[in-house]
Amino acid sequence: MNSRFRITRWHVMGWIFLATLLFFAVAPMVWMLITSFKSQFAALKYPPELIPQNPNLEQYERLLSPKNDVGRQFLRYMLNSIWVSTATTVFGVAVAVPAAYAFARFRFPGRKALFFSVLFRNMFPAVVFLMPLFIMMRWMGLVNTYTSLIITYLTFGLPLSIWLLKGFYDNIPVELEQAARIDGCTRFQAFYMVVMPLSAPGIIATAIYSFITAWNEYVYALTFLNDDEKLTLPVGLQRFFAEYATNWPGLMAASFIMSVPVVVMFLILQKYFVRALTEGAVKA
Amino acid sequence: MAQVDFVNVDKSYGSFRAVKDVSFTVGDGEFVALVGPSGCGKTTTLNLIAGLLDLTGGEIRVSGKVINDLDPKDRDIAMVFQNYALYPNKTVAQNLGFPLRMRKVAKAEIKDKVEEAARLLDITHLLDRYPRELSGGQQQRVALGRALVRDPQVFLMDEPLSNLDAKLRVQMRAELKRFHQDLNATVIYVTHDQLEAMTMADKMAVMSGGVLQQYDAPERVFEEPANLFVASFVGSPAMNLLPATRVERDGTVFATGEGWELTLSDRNGAAARRSETDAIILGARHSSLALHETETSGAIPARIYTVEPTGDLTYAHVEVGDKTFVISVPPDRRIAADQPVWIGFDQNKLHLFDAKTEQRIAQD
Numbered sequence: 327m328n329s330r331f332r333i334t335r336w337h338v339m340g341w342i343f344l345a346t347l348l349f350f351a352v353a354p355m356v357w358m359l360i361t362s363f364k365s366q367f368a369a370l371k372y373p374p375e376l377i378p379q380n381p382n383l384e385q386y387e388r389l390l391s392p393k394n395d396v397g398r399q400f401l402r403y404m405l406n407s408i409w410v411s412t413a414t415t416v417f418g419v420a421v422a423v424p425a426a427y428a429f430a431r432f433r434f435p436g437r438k439a440l441f442f443s444v445l446f447r448n449m450f451p452a453v454v455f456l457m458p459l460f461i462m463m464r465w466m467g468l469v470n471t472y473t474s475l476i477i478t479y480l481t482f483g484l485p486l487s488i489w490l491l492k493g494f495y496d497n498i499p500v501e502l503e504q505a506a507r508i509d510g511c512t513r514f515q516a517f518y519m520v521v522m523p524l525s526a527p528g529i530i531a532t533a534i535y536s537f538i539t540a541w542n543e544y545v546y547a548l549t550f551l552n553d554d555e556k557l558t559l560p561v562g563l564q565r566f567f568a569e570y571a572t573n574w575p576g577l578m579a580a581s582f583i584m585s586v587p588v589v590v591m592f593l594i595l596q597k598y599f600v601r602a603l604t605e606g607a608v609k610a
Numbered sequence: 611m612a613q614v615d616f617v618n619v620d621k622s623y624g625s626f627r628a629v630k631d632v633s634f635t636v637g638d639g640e641f642v643a644l645v646g647p648s649g650c651g652k653t654t655t656l657n658l659i660a661g662l663l664d665l666t667g668g669e670i671r672v673s674g675k676v677i678n679d680l681d682p683k684d685r686d687i688a689m690v691f692q693n694y695a696l697y698p699n700k701t702v703a704q705n706l707g708f709p710l711r712m713r714k715v716a717k718a719e720i721k722d723k724v725e726e727a728a729r730l731l732d733i734t735h736l737l738d739r740y741p742r743e744l745s746g747g748q749q750q751r752v753a754l755g756r757a758l759v760r761d762p763q764v765f766l767m768d769e770p771l772s773n774l775d776a777k778l779r780v781q782m783r784a785e786l787k788r789f790h791q792d793l794n795a796t797v798i799y800v801t802h803d804q805l806e807a808m809t810m811a812d813k814m815a816v817m818s819g820g821v822l823q824q825y826d827a828p829e830r831v832f833e834e835p836a837n838l839f840v841a842s843f844v845g846s847p848a849m850n851l852l853p854a855t856r857v858e859r860d861g862t863v864f865a866t867g868e869g870w871e872l873t874l875s876d877r878n879g880a881a882a883r884r885s886e887t888d889a890i891i892l893g894a895r896h897s898s899l900a901l902h903e904t905e906t907s908g909a910i911p912a913r914i915y916t917v918e919p920t921g922d923l924t925y926a927h928v929e930v931g932d933k934t935f936v937i938s939v940p941p942d943r944r945i946a947a948d949q950p951v952w953i954g955f956d957q958n959k960l961h962l963f964d965a966k967t968e969q970r971i972a973q974d
Binding site for chain 2 (some may be wrong): 499501502504505506507508509510511512515520523524
């Protein structure tokens with residue numbers, strides 16, 4: 327007799343719904359992984375092999391070795407992506423932390439208007455700004471530079487970063503800083519020694535968010551960069567599709583490598599991320 | 611320890627004046643309570659001493675030195691906050707040691723001082739815990755310890771007991787008072803609870819609307835409230851106030867109201883004459899009034915509204931015209947609602963106020 331939990335029709339329907347969603351989310355990734363271990367020939371076989379008969383790491387070795395053209399190119403893209411994403415993250419956090427703190431703590435004229443204007447940007451789809459931004463970048467002579475991408479990613483990522491972090495600072499009692507200042511801290515020390523450690527989860531979440539956004543971005547990278555040397559991974563991968571259209575395992579291996587940093591980061595830091603997203607919403 | 615002088619202190623937010631021209635002196639080693647209803651400017655005043663807010667006008671001096679423009683860290687003060695403001699990511703020992711660490715005190719000395727403070731407050735067994743693992747009373751002690759460890763010139767306390775339950779509050783009240791006596795520390799203590807101020811402070815500064823209403827020893831504030839606000843704020847139950855008209859016949863002064871007339875004693879009559887207008891207000895504490903069940907000369911007619919037994923004393927709520935008086939009587943007194951009674955005044959304990967200026971009229 328289990329009266330506390332009875333399986334109803336709604337439960338069953340819910341499970342089916344979730345299973346469907348899960349299938350659509352996971353199946354492509356599984357397929358990507360399986361294909362990446364196959365030989366080129368096996369990848370084209372019909373009906374396809376669900377489990378590769380001769381799994382090998384040939385594609386990974388080729389992509390990650392600087393000894394051949396493909397590997398050199400791939401590693402180049404990866405380095406470019408790491409550089410752009412890291413710069414976006416570092417600058418993003420460096421701007422978002424003080425901005426969010428100011429919004430949370432200080433009362434200044436136009437504070438509300440400014441805060442909502444920060445969010446206003448997020449109401450438009452990113453593509454809307456593609457042409458205007460391109461024209462601006464060309465005018466400033468920034469086309470085909472990483473600076474153009476970093477600036478663009480910052481303007482897109484900062485609003486949410488600031489919003490997330492403000493939620494954190496709002497929940498840190500102002501008395502803690504006052505106590506710190508009386509206990510011998512300057513205003514900056516009070517922030518650095520007391521508030522920063524308490525908002526670390528928020529800062530980490532913000533950093534991951536900035537990094538992932540920059541890492542995955544495609545449209546702007548495609549538009550702003552021309553030199554093959556300078557491409558980021560998402561765009562580079564697209565080139566691969568064109569050039570090596572028949573090498574499916576190679577493409578899948580490249581795609582898998584690209585998703586690894588995001589997945590790993592998310593797995594390690596997901597508890598901070600979830601906290602950050604809920605913190606602002608629900609007052610503790 | 612130190613003397614603190616407030617000289618014409620003013621604090622405005624735009625056009626709103628939160629603290630208006632406040633001047634008083636806290637003597638070396640004195641325990642002063644800033645007391646008043648919420649929004650009266652008492653916490654603002656405390657934050658002005660702490661340096662968390664900037665003065666708009668006037669001066670604050672500690673040991674004769676003007677501290678208006680000093681950073682909080684340079685004022686050599688310590689503060690205990692209402693919510694304790696313990697650093698959640700630091701252990702109790704680290705919390706206690708933080709003010710010393712920030713002042714670059716040697717590690718060994720920090721350890722000694724932290725242990726000494728912990729021993730004094732009986733929290734030695736908690737040193738390795740985090741604030742979230744402590745009860746409210748323990749957090750309160752740690753907050754006190756963090757102020758204590760530095761041996762500051764002045765202690766500031768912002769409603770430090772208001773987050774505790776009633777029983778613990780009474781206990782901590784006694785401990786704080788004892789702590790003040792042992793350390794001979796200068797303490798400025800903010801509270802909205804007049805009883806806390808009465809029981810603990812050497813002097814109380816009663817504030818309302820940003821204005822310092824009265825600054826005196828608690829018993830003086832109780833016995834000679836400076837104005838109607840102080841009279842009604844200090845003491846529980848509040849002082850009974852009865853508006854009256856001053857009438858003079860054949861050299862005798864009477865206070866009259868609707869359906870009653872009270873002959874004032876020579877001393878009170880002389881005082882009443884000093885009122886700017888005929889409108890005066892009589893004030894009497896619950897314990898200075900007598901309740902008669904038969905008509906008595908010198909007593910005014912009234913009617914019992916309700917009776918509240920509290921054990922030690924019974925409070926009779928009595929209607930005089932459209933005013934309600936609270937009068938305490940012994941618990942064995944048999945009285946009932948709607949019973950007609952007569953209220954007798956102890957003229958030596960009667961307070962007189964000028965209804966126009968709302969100020970006390972001195973009786974001498």
